Amino acid sequence: MTNGHPREVTLSCPLPLRDYPTVQMAHGGGGRLMQELIEGLFLPGFAAGRPAIPHDSALVEVGRERLAFTTDSFVVTPLFFPGGDIGTLAVCGTVNDLAMTGAKPLYLSAGFILEEGLPLDTLRRIVESMRQAADEAGVQIVTGDTKVVDRGRGDGMYINTAGIGLIGPRTDIRPGRVEPGDAVLLSGDLGRHGIAVMSVREGLDFAGAPESDCAPLHGLVETMLAADGELHCLRDLTRGGLAAALNEIARHAQVGIELEEAAIPVCEGVRSACELLGLDPLYAANEGRLVAFCPAESVEEVLHLMHAHPLAESPAVIGLVVDEHPGVVELQSPFGGGRILDLLSGEQMPRIC
Amino acid sequence: MKYLDEYRNADAARSLVRAIAARVTRPWNIMEVCGGQTHAIVRFALDEILPDEIRLIHGPGCPVCVTPLETIDRAIALAARPEVILCSFGDMLRVPGSGKDLFTVKSEGGDVRVVYSPIDAVTLARKHPDRQVVFFAIGFETTAPANAMAAVQAARLGLENFSMLVAHVLVPPAIRAVLDVPDCRVQGFLAAGHVCTVMGAAEYRPLAERYRVPIVITGFEPLDILRGVLMCVEQLESGRHEVANAYPRAVRPEGNPAAQRQVAEVFEPTGRKWRGIGEIPASGWRLGPAYARFDAERRFDLGHITAEEPDACRAGDVLQGRLRPCECPSFGVECTPEQPLGALMVSAEGACAAYYRYRRK
Amino acid sequence: MCLGIPGKIVETFQRDQLPMAKVEFGGIIKDICLAYTPEAQPGQYVLVHVGFAINQIDEAEAEEVFRYIEEIEAMGAPGGPEASEAAERGGGGETG
Numbered sequence: 150m151t152n153g154h155p156r157e158v159t160l161s162c163p164l165p166l167r168d169y170p171t172v173q174m175a176h177g178g179g180g181r182l183m184q185e186l187i188e189g190l191f192l193p194g195f196a197a198g199r200p201a202i203p204h205d206s207a208l209v210e211v212g213r214e215r216l217a218f219t220t221d222s223f224v225v226t227p228l229f230f231p232g233g234d235i236g237t238l239a240v241c242g243t244v245n246d247l248a249m250t251g252a253k254p255l256y257l258s259a260g261f262i263l264e265e266g267l268p269l270d271t272l273r274r275i276v277e278s279m280r281q282a283a284d285e286a287g288v289q290i291v292t293g294d295t296k297v298v299d300r301g302r303g304d305g306m307y308i309n310t311a312g313i314g315l316i317g318p319r320t321d322i323r324p325g326r327v328e329p330g331d332a333v334l335l336s337g338d339l340g341r342h343g344i345a346v347m348s349v350r351e352g353l354d355f356a357g358a359p360e361s362d363c364a365p366l367h368g369l370v371e372t373m374l375a376a377d378g379e380l381h382c383l384r385d386l387t388r389g390g391l392a393a394a395l396n397e398i399a400r401h402a403q404v405g406i407e408l409e410e411a412a413i414p415v416c417e418g419v420r421s422a423c424e425l426l427g428l429d430p431l432y433a434a435n436e437g438r439l440v441a442f443c444p445a446e447s448v449e450e451v452l453h454l455m456h457a458h459p460l461a462e463s464p465a466v467i468g469l470v471v472d473e474h475p476g477v478v479e480l481q482s483p484f485g486g487g488r489i490l491d492l493l494s495g496e497q498m499p500r501i502c
Numbered sequence: 503m504k505y506l507d508e509y510r511n512a513d514a515a516r517s518l519v520r521a522i523a524a525r526v527t528r529p530w531n532i533m534e535v536c537g538g539q540t541h542a543i544v545r546f547a548l549d550e551i552l553p554d555e556i557r558l559i560h561g562p563g564c565p566v567c568v569t570p571l572e573t574i575d576r577a578i579a580l581a582a583r584p585e586v587i588l589c590s591f592g593d594m595l596r597v598p599g600s601g602k603d604l605f606t607v608k609s610e611g612g613d614v615r616v617v618y619s620p621i622d623a624v625t626l627a628r629k630h631p632d633r634q635v636v637f638f639a640i641g642f643e644t645t646a647p648a649n650a651m652a653a654v655q656a657a658r659l660g661l662e663n664f665s666m667l668v669a670h671v672l673v674p675p676a677i678r679a680v681l682d683v684p685d686c687r688v689q690g691f692l693a694a695g696h697v698c699t700v701m702g703a704a705e706y707r708p709l710a711e712r713y714r715v716p717i718v719i720t721g722f723e724p725l726d727i728l729r730g731v732l733m734c735v736e737q738l739e740s741g742r743h744e745v746a747n748a749y750p751r752a753v754r755p756e757g758n759p760a761a762q763r764q765v766a767e768v769f770e771p772t773g774r775k776w777r778g779i780g781e782i783p784a785s786g787w788r789l790g791p792a793y794a795r796f797d798a799e800r801r802f803d804l805g806h807i808t809a810e811e812p813d814a815c816r817a818g819d820v821l822q823g824r825l826r827p828c829e830c831p832s833f834g835v836e837c838t839p840e841q842p843l844g845a846l847m848v849s850a851e852g853a854c855a856a857y858y859r860y861r862r863k
Numbered sequence: 864m865c866l867g868i869p870g871k872i873v874e875t876f877q878r879d880q881l882p883m884a885k886v887e888f889g890g891i892i893k894d895i896c897l898a899y900t901p902e903a904q905p906g907q908y909v910l911v912h913v914g915f916a917i918n919q920i921d922e923a924e925a926e927e928v929f930r931y932i933e934e935i936e937a938m939g940a941p942g943g944p945e946a947s948e949a950a951e952r953g954g955g956g957e958t959g
Contacts, residue, residue, distance in 0.1 A: 171609045348891075352615070352622050356885075356892040421503055421889030425911075426618070427593075427866050483512045484724060486547020498592025499618055501566075501645060501866055501913055503889035505869035505908060505920055508929070517932045538865060565865075591913070619914025621881075621896060641913075644865035647899050648915040651881075658880060696865040699910060699918045722867070729928050750924035752867070752910050758918050761899040 177224075178496035179388025179434075184397075203397050204323055205246035205385060208316065215318075217252035219243060220311035226304045228275065231345045232360025233436075236278035239308040241365045241436055244286045245385040248367035249439065251322040251374055252314030254286060259310050260294040264303035271305065286365035288312065314367075320374065326381040327402040331470040332448045334441040336369065336461040337362065338414040339391055340433030344422045353426070353499065359418040364437035369460045376454055378447025386435040392490045393432070394440060395478045403475040408468035408490065411483040427500035431480075432493055442470065505751065509723030515551070518728035522735055523553045530738050531557045531687050532731060533680065535673060536694035537564030538722050546724045556731060559687075560846075562676050562779060563694050565641045565669075566593045567846075570775040571809035573669045574599035577638045579804050580667060581612040586802075587630060589615040589623045590638035598842065600809040620652035627656065627664035636798045639666045642673055644696040646787060647761035650768035653793045665798040668788050671774050673697045674705045675785035679776075681713045683818060690734040692720035692727070695749040700765075702757025706745045714743045721749035768793050778817035778846060812836075815843040820854060827854040867912045869920050870895070872905045886911060 175182040192201045206219035223239045233241075240257065247254040259279065263272065283290050290310075341362040348358030366385055373380060382402075384394045391413070399406045415423075415430045423430045437460060443451050448466060455464040478490040534540060540560045543549050549558050562568055578599050581588035588604065595604040595614060608614040613633075617623050623637035639649040649666070656664040673694055680688060693706055698719045706717045716737035720730030730748040737744060747753055765787070774786030789797045814832045819825035827833055827846065833854065837843040846854040870886040875897065877883065886895040886909065895909070900916040903909050909916035 169606060169609075171606070173605055173609050175605070352626075353618050357887070357890045359890075417503075418890040421891045424503060424506065425866075425868050425870075425888050425891060425893065482545070482547040483510075484515050484546045484548060484551055485512075486550030488544060488547055498595065498616060500593035501591040501641065503869065504871070505925060506889075514929070514932050517936055521935050536865070619896075621914055642865060644867070644912055644917065647917065648896075648913045651896065651898060651915065655879065655881070694865070696867040696910070696912060696917065699867065725928050729931070750927055751921045752918055754918070754921075758899055760901065761917060764899070 175496065177388075178493070179390075179393045180493040180496070183389075184492065202323065202325065203401050205249040206252065206314070208250060208323075215316040217247045217250040217314040217316055218311075219246040220309065221246060222307060222309040224304065224307050225346060227349050228271065228305050230349050230361060231358055232341070233345075233363040234275055234278050235306065235308055236275035237282045237363050238436060239310045240279050240282035240286060240288070240290075241363050242387070243310040243312040244282075244288060244365040244367055245436075245439075247312050247314035248365070248370040249322070249383045249385050250314070250316055251320035251370060251380075251383070252316045253371070254288045254312055254314040254365075254367050257283065257288050257290045257310050257312045258292045258294075259290050259308060261296070262303055262307040262309075263295065263297045264305050265297055265300040267305050275306070275308075282365065286367060317374075322380055322383050324382050324384070324398045324401045327398055327404055327442045327470055328381065329404055329470050329472045331381055331442040331444055332466050333395070333406060333408070333468040333470065334443065334448070334451060334455070334464055335391070335413065335467045336366075336439045336441070336455060336464050337437070338416045338419070338463065339386070339435060339438065340415060340419040340423065340430040342436040343390070343428075343434035344419045346434070347422070347426070355422065355425075357418060358422060359416055362435055362437035364460050366437060366439055366460060369439070369455065369458045372454050372458045373441065373451055376443075376447060376450045378443065378450050380441060380443050380447065380451065382442040384440050386438045386440065388434050388496070389493065390430070390432040390434060391440070392429075392478065393492060395490070396492050398442070399478050400476045402470075405471040405474040405476070406468055406478045407471055408478065408480045410480050412465055412467045414463055414465055428497045431490060432497050440467075506723065509721070509725040510546070511725065515548075515724050515728055518725065518732055519551050519553075522556065522728065522732050525732065525735050525739055526553055526555045527739060529555045529557060530689050530735060531559055532690045532692060532734055533559040533561045533688040534692040534720070534727070535561040535563040535677060536692075536697070536722075537561075537567065538696070539563075539692060539694070539720065539727055542722050542724065542727055548724055548727060552728075552731065556735070561680070561691075562776065563642065563673065565645070565671055566591075566597055568671060568676075568776045568778065569594070569597065569640055569669050570777045571600050571811065572775070572807055573667070574603075575601075575807050575809050576799065576804055577667055578602060578604060578607050579807060580636050580798060580802060581607040581614050582610070583634075583802065585634045587613045587615060587626060587633050587635045588638060589617045589626060589635065590640065591618075592616045594638055594640055620648045621655065624652050624655045624659070624661065624664060627661050628659065631663060634663050634665065634801075636802075637664070637666045639668045639670065642671055642694065642697050643701045643765075644694075644699065646670055646765045646769060647700060647758070650764045653768050653789065653796050654764070656796055657793065665796050665801045666789065667798040668769075669774070670769065670787035671776065672785050672787070674709060675782050676776065676779070677706075677709055677717075679779060679782050679785075681709070681715065685824075687824065688715070690716045690738050691718070692730045692734060692748075693717050693745075695719055695721040695726070695753060698747075698749070698753045698757065700758050700761050703745050703747065703753070703755050704757075710743050710745050716743050717745050719745070719747045719749050719753050721752060775811075777811065778815055780811070812843040817846045817854070820846055830854070865912055867910045867917065869908050870911050871908050872897075872903055874905055884909075884916070886916070
C-alpha cells in the first residue's frame, strides 16, 4: 500500500499557516518557523558569505586557542518549576551549548531584564540557583547587566547568558562529521523539562509531573571524550526535542537517520502526561539530555563511559545514520511500519483530537 | 498506563493481523471515520502491516478540520475585539480561516488562550469579570457533554461575561453524507469509539440496515483498531451488515445516558457546513432556547461573515476513494498544507496532506 | 478525533457544585469532573476527555481482546471457521 517508504505525516492537527507577516510564538518554538527565521533572516543578515553551521556554539580562534562562544536567552513562565527555575536553566543552557563542541566551559555573562514589581526575594532565590548551578558546572559568572522594564512588560524576569569555553587541541566535534554508519546514542529519557514546565502552566496544571532534567552536561561530555574511539558530534536536546535536533543534523550533514521507536526511553510520567494532553514526547523539551554520534566501533566504549556518569544512567543506542533519504529522519514503529519524523511548525499544543 | 499500554502490544497486534490475513479473500475499502484512528494508524504504521487487500480510507472525523472557514472567521472577529478573551482547545488555534489563524490575531494584540477543558473557560470568566470570555466550543458528540456543562455552570454561577461560539458537529449525518454520494466505494466503517461512548450504538443501526454496510464501533489503540478491522472483514466476507462493538470496555450499547440528557438540555440540532464536504442538514448542535443567552453570535454583533469554500476542492471524491489526492488538479498547485483548499489538506491527518508530504520527500 | 484517556479515581470531592475527582494517569494526577459518571468510585477507571469522565471502563470487557487473541493463537490456524465463531462470541456481537 505504501511501497515500503514511510510517509511524512506530522502528528498534529491541522497544519498551520506559515506565511506570517509578524512574529508568532512559533517563531521561537524550535520548529520549522524558527528554522525559517534563522535561515531566511538572521543568516543572510549576519553570516552572508560564511558557511552556516548549525552548531550549539560558534568556534572562534584567538591566537592559538580555539574557543567555543555562545549565547542563550531564557523566558520561561512560570519562573519556578519542578526540578529547577529560570536561573538554573540560564546557566545549564549555556554551559550545555558550550559542552556540545567538546569545550570546557569557563566564563559566563548574565544579563537580567527585570519587570518592575518583581519581589527581590524572588530575584535572590534565582541568583542563588545560578550560583549553585555555576559552581556545579565549574564556571564563573564574570560580567553582567541589569535593565528594568515597566510592570506588565515582562513575565517577572528574563535572563540572557553568554559563555565561552576552551576546546582541546584534538577535539573536533561538529554536525558536519556525522556520516553513514554512525550510531545515534541518547543519554537518557526524553521530555522531562517540557512536561515539568507544562505541569505548572496556568490552566493546564497537574500533579505528579516528573522533575525537569535540567543539568549541566559538560562533565558527561568530558567523560565521553576520554574514549579512545571517535566521537563525531554531540547535540543537547532543547526546544523541539529529539525530533528538532536530529532533523537539523540530518539536514546539515545530508545524511538520513533511522530511529527505533522502541529503543527511545521515555519515563512513565512524561508518557502519561503526553497521552493526556495529546503531545508527542519526541518533540517535548529537554534541558539535560544529549545525543551523540559515533562510529560503530566506538559505540560500546562510549556507552560504557556514559553509563558510569550519573547524568546518563540509561544511555541507549536509538538509531543509525544511513546513506538513504538524506535530510530525513525516519522512525521505525515497534509494529513493523515506519513514518517520517518531521519538524513541527512551532511548540506543541494540547489537543482534543 | 493501564488500559493503554497493553493495547499497544506488538505481538498481539501481529496475531490480529494474521487473523485478518487468514480471513480476507478479496479487496475491501474500509473507512475509519475518526481522525484519532487515522492518527493511531499513521503513528503506529498499522496500514503498512495490514494485508494489501485492506484499503483504509480516512474519514472526515476531525472536528478541528471540518470547522468551516466562516466559523473560524467569526472566532477571529471575536478575538480581535478588545473586550474579549477568546479561548479554545490548542489544536483549534492554528486552523487557518480565510485570511489568518487565531495565533495571528494574538500576535496582533488579541487575547487568545488555550484551555484544556471547557470548565477552565468558565474559570477564566470568573477570574476576569471585567472582560468578555468567549469559548470557541468545537467538537463531535464526545466533547458535547463537557461543552454543555460549561453553559450549565455559567448559568449556575450567574456569569454575565461568558459566552460560547458553538460549532458542534455530529458523526452519523457525516457517515450518511459519505454513503449518499453516488457509487460510494466505502464498504465498511470503523465508527468512532468515543463518540459512541457518549451516544451509544442505536443511531448506527438504521444506517447499517439502509446502506447494507457493516459498522464496527472501534477504539483508538493499535489492538482496538486491528480488532475493529477484523470484525469488519468478518462481516464483509460473510455478507453481513450489522452494528458491532469492538470497543466494549468503553462503549455500552446505550452510551452514557447522563451525558445525553445534559446535551439535550443545552443543545438543539441544526444544519452545519462541513469544510470540504458542504452543508449537511441536522449535522450539528447549537445552544437551545434555555441557554441561548450564552450564544456569542447573539451577544456580539459580528455583522455578516461568510466565506465560500473553493470550488476546486474535490475532497468528496478523495473521501470516496474515487480520486487519489495526487490526481486532483489542485493538488500541490493551489492546494498545499500552507494554503489549503479543503479539510483533507488542512488536517495533517487528512489524506491529501499525507500524500503531499510523502510526494515531496 | 477525540482523545480519551483511561485514568484511575484516587479521591472524589465537590467543587462549585460539581462532582470532581483526582484522577491518576500513570503517575500524573489531574482534577476531573465526574458529572457524567456519578456512580464511579475511587479505585475504578474512567475514560477522560477534555477534563470530563465520559464513561467508566468496563474491566471485564477490557480483557475481551486478549481472550480472543489467546483463543486464535491456541487454535494455531487463525481465521478458520472456529476462529470466526470465537470472534463473534467474544466480540460483543450486535449492540444496536
